[in-house]
Amino acid sequence: MVRHFLRDDDLSPAEQREVLDLAKAVKADPLGGRPLAGKSVAAIFEKNSTRTRLSFEVGIAQLGGQPIVVDGRTMQLGREETIEDTSRVLSRYVDVVVWRTFAQKRMDAMASASRIPVINALTDEFHPCQVLADLQTIEERHGRLAGVTATYLGDGANNMSHSLLLGGTTAGMHVRVVAPEGFQPQPEIVAAAEKRAAETGGSVTQFTDPEAAIDGTDVVVTDTWTSMGQENDGRDRVSPFRRLQVNADLMSRAAPGAIALHCLPAHRGWEITDEVLDGPASAVWDEAENRLHAQKALLTWLVSR
Ligand code: CP
Numbered sequence: 001m002v003r004h005f006l007r008d009d010d011l012s013p014a015e016q017r018e019v020l021d022l023a024k025a026v027k028a029d030p031l032g033g034r035p036l037a038g039k040s041v042a043a044i045f046e047k048n049s050t051r052t053r054l055s056f057e058v059g060i061a062q063l064g065g066q067p068i069v070v071d072g073r074t075m076q077l078g079r080e081e082t083i084e085d086t087s088r089v090l091s092r093y094v095d096v097v098v099w100r101t102f103a104q105k106r107m108d109a110m111a112s113a114s115r116i117p118v119i120n121a122l123t124d125e126f127h128p129c130q131v132l133a134d135l136q137t138i139e140e141r142h143g144r145l146a147g148v149t150a151t152y153l154g155d156g157a158n159n160m161s162h163s164l165l166l167g168g169t170t171a172g173m174h175v176r177v178v179a180p181e182g183f184q185p186q187p188e189i190v191a192a193a194e195k196r197a198a199e200t201g202g203s204v205t206q207f208t209d210p211e212a213a214i215d216g217t218d219v220v221v222t223d224t225w226t227s228m229g230q231e232n233d234g235r236d237r238v239s240p241f242r243r244l245q246v247n248a249d250l251m252s253r254a255a256p257g258a259i260a261l262h263c264l265p266a267h268r269g270w271e272i273t274d275e276v277l278d279g280p281a282s283a284v285w286d287e288a289e290n291r292l293h294a295q296k297a298l299l300t301w302l303v304s305r
């Protein structure tokens with residue numbers, strides 16, 4: 001059975017550990033192996049991207065493979081060709097598909113017709129490659145993952161919140177989500193995270209109040225209040241979120257040595273201040289770098305199945 005990485009809990013806790021160990025090894029020796037020699041990877045983007053696109057393209061080349069980066073909006077997929085037919089054809093040309101798209105059900109359709117691994121490079125619901133890099137960064141800074149408390153503040157129903165819930169609990173972390181009323185995570189994803197947490201010793205807690213959540217937090221995570229595709233959804237994505245801004249005052253109330261993460265791009269002065277982003281608690285540039293290492297590890301792991 002071909003393995004895909006469509007959402008964070010597609011990896012078991014033991015498998016996630018293998019990928020993170022591999023990511024550490026890849027970072028220490030970036031040109032240490034060519035597991036993609038003779039292989040091609042299509043990386044298809046239906047939304048904008050800087051980090052994901054560049055880190056996959058560089059990473060695939062460093063692993064000895066041929067990256068083919070495509071703007072999905074120019075493919076026949078952008079006209080009337082079905083996702084399944086596109087997938088069948090891709091399986092005849094390349095060895096792995098990396099795809100950034102809208103609804104998760106599109107990603108599931110791509111995987112359902114695929115004979116080769118499909119990697120989720122961001123959907124409306126999940127951003128699992130980002131959270132692998134986040135976990136690598138947290139482990140570098142705190143020396144462990146199990147038992148570490150991470151608090152996400154922002155749109156609890158977006159891809160970063162959902163992926164942190166699933167990926168964090170898979171690693172045995174305590175994940176807290178602070179979101180305004182109406183922006184809470186999807187209940188079925190919370191249930192999946194709670195199930196994972198029960199296996200790993202992690203936990204899931206939801207808050208509407210940042211004051212209560214920040215106490216004892218080792219990792220403060222935020223993201224844009226308006227994700228790609230939500231620009232014109234008619235919802236007020238500013239006033240309910242102002243209280244959740246990651247600023248110096250909030251960071252001062254987290255646990256000693258707490259770090260701040262943001263997947264980027266950041267909207268400086270909105271969800272996070274310059275003072276935090278450019279300050280000593282910020283781990284965001286290492287976090288961005290780790291996209292490269294974590295994705296190389298993931299690709300190496302998937303093609304060796
Ligand atoms: N964090 C992230 O996925 O960035 P890009 O949108 O630039 O790829």
Ligand code: NVA
Nearest residue numbers: 158223227228263264
């Ligand atoms: N939640 C953001 C993440 C960007 C990397 C978005 O989907 O736009």
